[in-house]
Amino acid sequence: MKKQLFIGAAALVAMAMTGCQKTGTIEGVVLDPFTGKAVEMPTVWMDSTIFGTQNPKYPYKADLQQGKFKFEKVPVGNYLIKARRSKYILGQQNIATDEKNPNLSVTLYEYSDQIKPGLYKSGTTEGPEKIDNQWVVYSTSCTESVAGYRLTMPINTDAGKVPGKKADKKKKKADKGAAKVSNLPAPLAMGAAINVFYVNASSVTSPLVATTYPAVEGKVADHSDCQGFGADEKTGLFVNKDKGTALNVEYKAENLFQITGNLPAGKQILQLSQDGKTLQTYYFQVK
Secondary structure (H helix, E strand, O other), X not given: OHHHHHHHHHHHHHHHHHHOOOEEEEEEEEEOOOOOOEOOOOEEEEOOOOOEOOOOOOOOXXXXXXXXXXXXXXXXXXXXXXXXXXXXXXXXXXXXXXXXXXXXEEEEEOEEOOOOOEEEEOOOXXXXXXXXXXXXXXXXXXXXXXXXXXXXXXXXXXOOOOOOXXXXXXXXXXXXXXXXXXXXXXXXXXXXXXXXXXXXXXXXXXXXXXXXXXXXXXXXXXXXXXXOOOOOOOEEEEEOHHHOEEOEEEEEEOOEEEEEEEOOOEEEEEEEEEOOEEEEEEEEEEO
């Protein structure tokens, strides 16, 4: 009987020891993804926990000058950690620790809320460098092809004019039959290895997809499934849908994604899409 009681007591002690939750340290740094430099004095916190740099008793406030943070005695588990600063876009990341790996080093990213949507070069230490919108191609509507693109686009020359003026009427009569158009420029020269950032115009709840396709000029008449070309356009820009190359997309911060991979040689159409809908397309040439 005594032996049984001893075994039972030992089992209860073992269970109690196993039930004690292990803790660890979560530390890291907050960086500007465009420059790679530390974001000074960020606010960092872990959702639904007591851990946050805004806590009056947070002991490492001096390290925030270098964008560094540290939370100690954090119970192992799954968390959502966030970083924010005035006039910056939110950065966040899901993290997980366990009994074998209770400690974790984290890099969070946040960027200025003044950065406009579009494609940006990476590795620019002086600040974001936007890829000009002149290489955004003019998309048409296609039912079978992945996409078709116009080589020219009409320009509205009447913007800002006051209707009803005699001078305007004479000008319109003189310009009749000679529509103004904008021509698609030569493709932007790129290296085979692509590493760019894409700032989306609005929040996304599903993954961003980046695919590059060979671009070939062809007869509009051979692509009857593509609507939206001008009545006088005989040629357009089309993609070879059988030779698409998927690129890597990594979430960096709210509305910000990093796109990396290798582009095939020749003229390429980079298509960025979400839920099967095209967000933006760019015209490149890889030599």
